[in-house]
Amino acid sequence: MNSDELAMIKKTWEIPVATPTDSGAAILTAFFNRFPSALEKFPFRDVPLEELPANARFRAHAGRIIRVFDESIRVLGQEGDQEKLDEIWTKVAVNHIPRRISKESYNQLRGVILETLTAVCNLDDSQQETWTKLVDHVYSIIFKSINEEGDAI
Numbered sequence: 001m002n003s004d005e006l007a008m009i010k011k012t013w014e015i016p017v018a019t020p021t022d023s024g025a026a027i028l029t030a031f032f033n034r035f036p037s038a039l040e041k042f043p044f045r046d047v048p049l050e051e052l053p054a055n056a057r058f059r060a061h062a063g064r065i066i067r068v069f070d071e072s073i074r075v076l077g078q079e080g081d082q083e084k085l086d087e088i089w090t091k092v093a094v095n096h097i098p099r100r101i102s103k104e105s106y107n108q109l110r111g112v113i114l115e116t117l118t119a120v121c122n123l124d125d126s127q128q129e130t131w132t133k134l135v136d137h138v139y140s141i142i143f144k145s146i147n148e149e150g151d152a153i
């Protein structure tokens with residue numbers, strides 16, 4: 001990623017991160033509306049979709065997803081950023097392994113994240129490409145880790 005791309009990522013990220021729980025909730029609401037079976041993995045699986053935005057556990061998870069991205073975007077451009085990204089996203093992968101989340105499910109969430117960012121930040125085509133590059137990169141760390149754990153599903 002060049003310095004213009006880096007600056008664009010950091011600048012556009014200011015919008016969703018200003019209201020982290022609401023931004024995460026927007027992503028997760030869209031995710032569960034489109035892929036309702038993903039809900040089965042969560043402790044709030046029995047809560048009706050329309051009540052999720054008010055559910056504390058749902059909001060906690062929404063905020064956590066944003067925090068992982070925030071931590072990643074903060075380190076971008078610093079010395080040792082790649083190692084730090086490896087560390088952050090390997091931890092995400094390892095923590096999720098007992099939950100048996102499929103790559104397909106991760107990819108479904110990936111699409112929703114990119115769509116939500118595009119809408120919230122009003123990204124143009126080239127900005128979308130750069131964001132996609134970043135999300136693909138962190139996802140490659142998740143999938144590498146899942147493969148190495150020998151627990152791919």
Ligand code: HEM
Nearest residue numbers: 038041042043057061064065068092095099101105106109
């Ligand atoms: C960008 C991808 C993702 C990120 C950054 C992320 C982040 C997190 C974090 C930080 C936690 C809390 C720490 C932990 O317990 O490990 C968590 C928990 C969890 N994640 Fe994810 N996650 C991602 C994708 C997914 C996907 C695709 C699913 C399944 C459809 C999923 C299901 C869960 C579940 C079931 C929990 C436990 C929730 C709870 O106990 O309240 N995650 N995630």
